[in-house]
Amino acid sequence: MNKLDTNYKNTWCPGCGNFGILAAFKKAIEDEDLSKIVITTGIGCHAKLADYINVNSFYSLHGRSIPAAEGIKLANPELKVIVFTGDGDSLDEGISHLIHAAKRNTDITVILHNNRLFALTTGQFTAVSPDNFKGKSTPMGSPESPINPLELLLASNATFIARSYSGNIKHLEEIIKRAISHKGFSIVEVLDPCVSFFNTAELYNKNTYVISDNNLDSREEALKKIREWNYEEIDQKIPLGIFYEIQKKPYFERALISKKEETVEQILEELI
Ligand SMILES: Cc1ncc(C[n+]2csc(CCOP(=O)(O)OP(=O)(O)O)c2C)c(N)n1
Ligand code: SF4
Structure with a gap:
């Protein structure tokens, strides 16, 4: 058994994209100091990841995976805090938390399992389901785009924005490593087929392609890459890679240290 494995019975459906995310994350952190890593999750299929990996973890409420992570990071800035969230969790229930964490540049990494529906509750549409999506709550098709x-995250001033695919584990591992080492707010959207309620694997296998790291500090370039795919099920190319990365002081340093002109160590001494 690997040091990151647990004894929990895995109840994800065979073929679920979440297996790829778990495998890539385990590879990405295998050389990290595990005592400094904490993960948080929302509620949903994605959240079960906390049961299947042997690291410090906090199962939050639905839509509250991000504020839980922000609290942990504020209480102990030495930790690397990584959020595993669903599209229902952070693009519907908790969308304001996502926007404001990006705006604050809180030093956390958000890994968004984007299966484009509420999966655990068996397939209701979310903010990223395609127009006319037929699911449990919209049998006639959702009349929303x-x-x-x-x-949205670029407009919210996120300082690291990337996309990967659960079916490309090597690529996802590399992107997660880069996101975790970024100082400030990082988002990794992972295209994540739900084989039981919205199987997009064939579409992603055919249409995704990996881009190179050019002009990462250009908002215009980032927007162009981000807009290449509009989340509809039509035959559009879907870029994977890092779209945007800039350096900016994270929330903790701006809110506390810069005002008091103290070092991180002095601030921690006062806080703990
Ligand atoms: C406040 C609240 N609202 C609704 C639910 C019911 N609920 C549990 S899991 C879930 C779906 C989660 O979807 P998503 O976040 O996309 O994760 P996935 O299951 O797709 O991984 C819902 C709506 C809940 N537990 N709490
Ligand atoms: S319902 Fe979908 S997201 Fe949930 S475990 Fe099954 S395939 Fe994965």
């Missing part, structure tokens, strides 16, 4: 979450 999807939002583009990465465009």
